[in-house]
Amino acid sequence: MARRPLQEINAGSMADIAFLLLIFFLVTTTMSTNTGMQRKLPPMPEEQDEQEIEMNERNVMVVLVNKDNNIAIKGRPILLKDVYDKTRDFFLNPNNDENLPDKEMKEVPYFGNVMVTKGVVSLQTDRNTNYKKYLQVQNELVRAVNDLRNEISKKQFGMPFDDLPEEKQDAVGEIFPLAISEAEPRRMTGSN
Amino acid sequence: MAKFAKKGSKGTPGISTASLPDIVFMLLFFFMTVTTMKEQELFVQIQKPKATEVKKLENKSLVKYINVGPPIKKYQAKYGNESVIQLNDVFAKVRDVGPWVNAERESMVPENRSKMTTALKIHSDARMGIVTDIKQELRKVKALKITYIADKTTTEEFR
Numbered sequence: 001m002a003r004r005p006l007q008e009i010n011a012g013s014m015a016d017i018a019f020l021l022l023i024f025f026l027v028t029t030t031m032s033t034n035t036g037m038q039r040k041l042p043p044m045p046e047e048q049d050e051q052e053i054e055m056n057e058r059n060v061m062v063v064l065v066n067k068d069n070n071i072a073i074k075g076r077p078i079l080l081k082d083v084y085d086k087t088r089d090f091f092l093n094p095n096n097d098e099n100l101p102d103k104e105m106k107e108v109p110y111f112g113n114v115m116v117t118k119g120v121v122s123l124q125t126d127r128n129t130n131y132k133k134y135l136q137v138q139n140e141l142v143r144a145v146n147d148l149r150n151e152i153s154k155k156q157f158g159m160p161f162d163d164l165p166e167e168k169q170d171a172v173g174e175i176f177p178l179a180i181s182e183a184e185p186r187r188m189t190g191s192n
Numbered sequence: 193m194a195k196f197a198k199k200g201s202k203g204t205p206g207i208s209t210a211s212l213p214d215i216v217f218m219l220l221f222f223f224m225t226v227t228t229m230k231e232q233e234l235f236v237q238i239q240k241p242k243a244t245e246v247k248k249l250e251n252k253s254l255v256k257y258i259n260v261g262p263p264i265k266k267y268q269a270k271y272g273n274e275s276v277i278q279l280n281d282v283f284a285k286v287r288d289v290g291p292w293v294n295a296e297r298e299s300m301v302p303e304n305r306s307k308m309t310t311a312l313k314i315h316s317d318a319r320m321g322i323v324t325d326i327k328q329e330l331r332k333v334k335a336l337k338i339t340y341i342a343d344k345t346t347t348e349e350f351r
Contacts, residue, residue, distance in 0.1 A: 015215055018219070029226055034249055035248050036249060037340045038309070128321065130319070131317070131319065
């Protein structure tokens with residue numbers, strides 16, 4: 001029998017499929033960027049001998065994370081979830097408690113004369129402390145300062161801290177500096 | 193009666209392939225815009241920790257990565273199980289960090305040098321000893337802007 005000419009598939013819709021796939025990928029691909037916690041290291045001290053600046057004990061909050069990943073603030077053990085509140089009270093010192101940092105009058109642009117805390121947090125670890133734990137503690141410390149900054153920025157400028165232009169960010173930064181010092185390494189276990 | 197002209201041939205018409213090149217070019221342009229230079233291959237295992245106070249890295253060209261973690265399987269025989277440092281695509285020791293930073297700084301335009309950020313991509317289970325050593329080296333060469341690479345979470349699991 002006579003062979004019918006081979007029926008060709010109507011491939012007109014292949015283009016549609018191709019476009020659909022293309023648009024799907026266009027819409028769903030994201031450039032994966034790394035995200036990270038930005039910090040600033042303290043500069044190396046000039047003289048090698050006098051590395052400890054004279055700081056009043058009430059102005060320094062020492063946060064230790066030892067090799068068993070236990071946290072202690074000012075010598076007292078503390079849980080990770082309480083670090084935030086402790087840090088917040090430390091920087092804010094709402095009742096001008098004697099045991100918490102002193103404040104000094106400072107002239108800050110956009111704010112006028114403000115009582116600014118002199119408090120500094122000193123984060124110390126043992127060489128065998130787990131990095132993840134260290135980062136979690138740092139996260140809580142940074143979160144406390146960021147929240148304080150956001151509150152004051154919303155109260156004064158009506159915007160969250162990250163949306164502020166640079167000069168206003170600097171002004172808020174003067175009132176609540178990221179005063180978290182990553183201390184010189186030291187072996188906590190006692191023996192050197 | 194009006195003459196009906198016979199339209200078309202008896203068999204089915206072939207596909208018009210005039211638009212195929214268009215499709216090909218579209219795909220080509222798509223991939224041209226989407227592909228990025230791959231970051232350096234990791235020779236160390238890194239499990240990124242999670243944190244809430246993280247920001248996107250702004251200017252990727254000003255960020256230099258230091259990877260710290262245990263070596264991947266095929267290097268474990270040679271380098272052991274403990275955390276090691278990877279700078280670009282070589283293994284390095286702590287004392288190599290300083291010269292590396294200076295070399296990377298030299299390769300940048302002078303006005304960008306102070307904006308250089310060192311990104312520390314460290315395995316979650318690494319020990320602080322090596323991290324503090326690296327930080328000391330960075331302080332010595334005045335590379336003070338650092339970022340701890342971490343994935344963003346909305347609430348920390350432990351709270």
